[in-house]
Amino acid sequence: MTLAIQTQGLQYRASREFAIENLSLAVPAGALYGFLGPNGCGKTTTIRLLLGRLRPDAGTITLLGHAIPEALPAALARTGVIPDRPHLHRYLTVQESLDFHRAFFTEWDTVWATELLASFRLRPGQKAGGLSKGETAKLMLLLALCQKPDLLILDEPMDGLDPVVRRDVLAALLEYVSARGATVLVSSHLVHELERFCDWIGVMDRGRLVVELPMSEFRGGNKRLRVSSAQSLDMTNAPFKVMARDRSAGTVETWMVRGWLPEMTNWFQRDGVMLREVADLDLEDGFVELLRAFRTSDT
Amino acid sequence: MQRAILRIQWKACWHLVIALSVAAFALPIVSVRLDWTAGRTNLPLFLTELQLWGFFYPLLAGVAALIIAVGIWMSDRRGQHVYALLLPVPRWRYILYRYAGGLLLLVPVALALWAGAVVATSGLGLPPGIRVYPHALAAKFALTLLLLFGFAFALMSASSRTVGIAIRILGLFLAVHVAVLLLSPSTNLLWTTVKALGTSPGPLAPLGGRWMLIDA
Amino acid sequence: MFADLDPKSPIPLYEQIAVRVKAAVSTGEFRAGDLLPSVRELAGRHRINPATVTQAYRALEVEGFVELRQGAGTFVKSVPTETRARERGTQARRLVRDMLANAARYGLSRQELRDAIRHELDGGTR
Numbered sequence: 001m002t003l004a005i006q007t008q009g010l011q012y013r014a015s016r017e018f019a020i021e022n023l024s025l026a027v028p029a030g031a032l033y034g035f036l037g038p039n040g041c042g043k044t045t046t047i048r049l050l051l052g053r054l055r056p057d058a059g060t061i062t063l064l065g066h067a068i069p070e071a072l073p074a075a076l077a078r079t080g081v082i083p084d085r086p087h088l089h090r091y092l093t094v095q096e097s098l099d100f101h102r103a104f105f106t107e108w109d110t111v112w113a114t115e116l117l118a119s120f121r122l123r124p125g126q127k128a129g130g131l132s133k134g135e136t137a138k139l140m141l142l143l144a145l146c147q148k149p150d151l152l153i154l155d156e157p158m159d160g161l162d163p164v165v166r167r168d169v170l171a172a173l174l175e176y177v178s179a180r181g182a183t184v185l186v187s188s189h190l191v192h193e194l195e196r197f198c199d200w201i202g203v204m205d206r207g208r209l210v211v212e213l214p215m216s217e218f219r220g221g222n223k224r225l226r227v228s229s230a231q232s233l234d235m236t237n238a239p240f241k242v243m244a245r246d247r248s249a250g251t252v253e254t255w256m257v258r259g260w261l262p263e264m265t266n267w268f269q270r271d272g273v274m275l276r277e278v279a280d281l282d283l284e285d286g287f288v289e290l291l292r293a294f295r296t297s298d299t
Numbered sequence: 300m301q302r303a304i305l306r307i308q309w310k311a312c313w314h315l316v317i318a319l320s321v322a323a324f325a326l327p328i329v330s331v332r333l334d335w336t337a338g339r340t341n342l343p344l345f346l347t348e349l350q351l352w353g354f355f356y357p358l359l360a361g362v363a364a365l366i367i368a369v370g371i372w373m374s375d376r377r378g379q380h381v382y383a384l385l386l387p388v389p390r391w392r393y394i395l396y397r398y399a400g401g402l403l404l405l406v407p408v409a410l411a412l413w414a415g416a417v418v419a420t421s422g423l424g425l426p427p428g429i430r431v432y433p434h435a436l437a438a439k440f441a442l443t444l445l446l447l448f449g450f451a452f453a454l455m456s457a458s459s460r461t462v463g464i465a466i467r468i469l470g471l472f473l474a475v476h477v478a479v480l481l482l483s484p485s486t487n488l489l490w491t492t493v494k495a496l497g498t499s500p501g502p503l504a505p506l507g508g509r510w511m512l513i514d515a
Numbered sequence: 516m517f518a519d520l521d522p523k524s525p526i527p528l529y530e531q532i533a534v535r536v537k538a539a540v541s542t543g544e545f546r547a548g549d550l551l552p553s554v555r556e557l558a559g560r561h562r563i564n565p566a567t568v569t570q571a572y573r574a575l576e577v578e579g580f581v582e583l584r585q586g587a588g589t590f591v592k593s594v595p596t597e598t599r600a601r602e603r604g605t606q607a608r609r610l611v612r613d614m615l616a617n618a619a620r621y622g623l624s625r626q627e628l629r630d631a632i633r634h635e636l637d638g639g640t641r
Binding site for chain 1 (some may be wrong): 522523524525527553554555558559560561563564565566567568590608620
C-alpha cells in the first residue's frame with residue numbers, strides 16, 4: 001500500500017502548553033482521509049508541518065514520496081491546498097487569480113476551470129476581496145482542483161459555509177477524485193459530511209493521533225449495546241473495549257464499545273446477563289465516545 | 300512565473316509608478332527653471348539654492364524605492380505569506396521574481412527622470428564639457444534607486460523576526476554611540492560611520508556627492 | 516432514486532446503491548440497455564466516495580444485473596424473469612426482517628404482529 005502522506009515520530013512544540021507528540025500518520029494513496037479532532041487538537045498545526053510551513057523538532061515527513069522540507073517544491077507542485085484561512089490576493093479579480101495561479105502549475109485544466117466558474121457562478125471580473133465566504137471557498141477549491149493535483153490537503157474547507165455551498169464544494173471535489181484518483185486529506189468538524197464519503201479516518205486529540213483506520217472498521221467496531229442484569233459482571237476478559245457505561249436507566253445499561261465483532265455475542269452467555277441489542281454508533285457518537293475514553297485513560 | 304508576478308505587481312502599483320514617474324520627470328525641470336533666473340543676480344544665493352535642489356534627488360529615489368518595495372510586498376504580507384508558501388517555487392526564487400518585478404517597476408521612474416533632465420537642460424545651451432550632465436544625473440539617480448531599493452526590498456521581504464533583530468542591532472549601535480560620546484565628547488561614532496558609508500567606496504556613496512550642476 | 520442514501524445505516528452504502536438499482540430493474544423502471552449514471556456523476560451529486568459507487572456497480576455486475584463497458588459506462592442487462600422474481604423475494608424478506616427486528620424491540624408477540632399485518636392488508640387503520 002503506497003502512502004501519499006507519511007509522518008514518523010513527528011514532534012513539534014508549539015507553546016509551553018501544547019505540543020505535537022510522536023505523530024505517525026499514514027494516509028494511503030487514493031484514500032479519502034477524514035482528519036478529525038476537537039478544536040485546538042493540532043490538526044492545523046499538523047497540516048502546516050506537512051506543508052513545510054513549520055519545521056518539526058523531530059521526526060520525518062514524506063509527501064507523495066518527496067521528503068519535506070528537502071523536496072518541498074516538488075511535493076507542492078502535485079498538491080492542491082486549501083489553508084485554514086483564505087489566502088488569495090484580494091485585489092485581483094477572479095480571472096486574474098486564475099491566471100496567476102495557473103502560471104505556477106504545468107498541468108492546468110482550462111476546460112474544467114471554465115465549467116467550474118460557470119457552475120460555481122463566479123464572475124471573472126469580480127474582485128476576490130469582494131466575494132462572499134461561500135464564493136471564496138469555491139474559488140479556492142477551483143484553483144486547487146484545476147491545477148490537477150495528485151494530493152489535496154483541505155483544512156476545514158467547509159467551515160462556516162451554508163449547506164448549498166457545501167454540496168457544491170463536495171460535489172466538485174468528488175467529481176475530481178472520481179476522474180483522477182487523487183488522495184484527499186480533509187480536516188473538518190462536520191463529522192456528518194465526512195461520514196458520507198471518507199474511507200479512512202484519523203482522529204487527533206491534544207497533539208496526538210488517537211486512532212487511524214479504515215472507516216468501515218471504525219464504524220463497524222463501534223457499537224451501542226443494551227445489556228440487562230450486568231451489575232455484577234466481571235469485565236476483566238471482555239474481548240471488546242468499553243468506552244462508556246451508562247447505568248442510569250435501571251437494570252438495563254447502555255454500553256458504548258469499541259472493537260466489536262459479531263461473534264462476541266457469545267461472551268454474554270453468562271448467568272442472568274442478557275444482551276438485548278447491538279446497534280451501530282454513527283461516526284459522531286463513536287468519535288465523541290472515543291475521545292472521552294481516550295482522555296480518561298490519559299489522566 | 301516571472302510574468303505572472305510582474306502582472307500582479309503592476310496591478311498593485313501602477314498608479315504609484317505613474318505618480319513617481321511624473322515627479323521624477325518634473326524634478327529636473329522645476330529645479331532648473333526656478334534657479335536659473337536667480338543665478339543672474341545673486342551667485343552665492345543661487346549656489347545654495349542649487350545645493351538644496353540636489354537634496355531632492357536622493358530623497359525621491361528613497362521615496363520611490365520604499366513605496367515600490369512596500370507596494371509589491373503588501374498583498375503577501377497581509378496574507379502572512381501563506382499563498383507564497385503554497386506555490387511550488389523555492390523561496391529564494393520567489394523572492395528573486397518579486398525583486399526583479401520591483402526593479403522593472405522602477406525603470407519608468409528612472410527613465411522619466413532622464414527625460415526630464417534632458418528636457419530641462421535642452422534649452423540651456425550647455426558648454427561641451429558638461430553636455431553629458433543630464434545623462435550623468437540620470438545614471439546617478441538610477442544607481443541610487445537600485446541601491447535604496449535593495450535596502451527597502453530587503454527590509455520588506457524579511458520576516459518580522461529578522462526586522463526585529465535588525466532594529467535591535469541598530470538600537471544597540473546607537474546606545475554604544477551615545478555612551479562613547481559621553482565618555483569622549485570628541486568621538487562621534489555615528490558621524491564617522493555615516494561618513495565612511497557615504498563616501499566612496501562606502502555603499503551609500505552614490506547618495507552623496509554633487510547632484511546639481513555647479514558653475515556653468 | 517439515490518437521494519435518501521444513509522451513511523449512518525448499518526447497511527453499507529454500496530449495498531444500499533446496489534439494492535436500489537436491483538429494485539428499479541425488478542419493477543421495470545430500468546430497462547435492458549439503459550445507461551446507469553456514471554461513477555463521477557453519482558459520487559458528485561450525492562457526495563459519496565467514488566470507490567463506493569464502483570463497488571456497487573461491480574457487485575451488480577457479478578449478480579448479472581449490469582455490465583460495465585470500458586469507456587462507455589455501466590449498462591443494465593436484460594435480466595431473466597426468475598432473477599427478477601428472486602430479487603423481489605429478497606426485498607420482501609428484507610422488509611419483513613426489519614419489521615421483525617423492530618417488533619422485538621417493542622416486545623410484540625408473533626400473534627400481535629400477525630393480527631396487525633392482517634389488519635393493515637385488509638384496508639388499514641380506521
